[in-house]
Each structure stands twice: as structure tokens, then as C-alpha cells.
Amino acid sequence: MTRSNTTDTTRTPLAPVHIAAICGSMRGDRSYTRVALALALDSARNAGATVDLIDLSTLDLPLCSGPDDTDDNPQIVSLKARVQAAQGILLGSPEYHNSFSGVLKNALDLMGGDEFRGKVFGLLGVAGGSAGAVNTLGHLRVVVRGVGGWSLPVQISIPNVGRAFADGKMVDSGLEERIRFLGRELVRFTRLHSLVPELEHRLIEIIDEDV
């Protein structure tokens, strides 16, 4: 059998990973969601990824009008290009009335399969109340399924936002470590996921050699 007799001394380099985070708050640099996403991205960068924080408050996106949307809006073109460049996507939103923000939904609706299909998603939600952002996370998970993405099992719900942050910084070290874990896991699974086509190819080669 060719497989067991061959010692392959060449190592395939780790696939480059680019992570884009989309922040669904319009509060700019006062947004706790944005602070939490920045922590996850910092962790992703430490794990070897390049990162991009897409703050929807800095964009001037039109409302999605479905089939009437055109491709000539530079804000949409830029948003799509930034998301398309990523293999892994982090979605973060404040919990608004038991769901994620309409601003984030509109941004997601302006995009589609070209930007999302087959990509790995991490989810993060921030809530004012003690129940946390579990509805935000559940609803985002359904939307990710709708666009053909893969959501990580691990997700972050930040409850009682007033206690978790002070002076624009996270002050709950346990929560910060979990957010950083999400960033690392997103890089790890995005990398593994990007190897799947190559592994499939190699598996077929091995099977062909065996027969």
C-alpha cells in the first residue's frame, strides 16, 4: 500500500485565515458589542488570522429593497468585498426586543450566498438585562443556516452589560476569557474547514492508489 510506505517530508503550510466581524450596533465607539468583538478579533489575530472589524455605524447603507437592489452603491460594494474576503465571520449584536438589531439584519439582507455560503460563523450577543442575549444568538443561528453558513457551537451571551463593562472596557475577566476563546475557536474551525476540499482530494487519491 503506497500510503504506509511513503514518508512525506513536505508540510503543507497552514491555510491563511481572514476573519471579518460585523457589529450590529449603531453606537460606534460607545458600543459594548464593538468592544467585545474587538476582544474576539484580538484573540483571532493572536491565533494567526488577519482581521477586519466592520462597524455598521460608519457605513451609510440603504435599506434592503430585495430584487430592486442594484450593484452600483459603493457602500454595498465595499461591504460585500470586505465580507467576501473573509473565510470566517463573526456576527455581534445588541439584544433589541428579544432579537438582534434591525441594522444587522438589513446588512445581512444586502448580502447573500456569495458572501456567506460555506463559511464558518461565530456569534456574540450583548444584553442590558440578566436573561442575556440568548434570543439574539438563537435568531442569528437560524439566519446563518438560511445563508448556508456553519455556526460554531460555542457562542457568547453577555448579560447585564452595565456590570460587564466600565469606562468602555470589559471588566469581567471570566467573560473576557470566553470571548477570547470564541476568537480562537473561530480561527481553528475556519482553518480546519478550509482544509476540507484538499483532504477530500487527497482521500480520493489514496483510495485510487489502493484499488
Ligand SMILES: Cc1cc2nc3c(=O)[nH]c(=O)nc-3n(C[C@H](O)[C@H](O)[C@H](O)COP(=O)(O)O)c2cc1C
Ligand atoms: C430598542 C432597544 C431594545 C432593547 N431590548 C432589550 C432586550 O430585549 N433585552 C435586553 O436585555 N436588553 C435590551 N436592550 C438593551 C441593549 O441590549 C443594551 O443596551 C446593549 O448593551 C446595547 O449594545 P451596544 O452597547 O453595543 O449598543 C434594548 C435596547 C434598545 C435600544
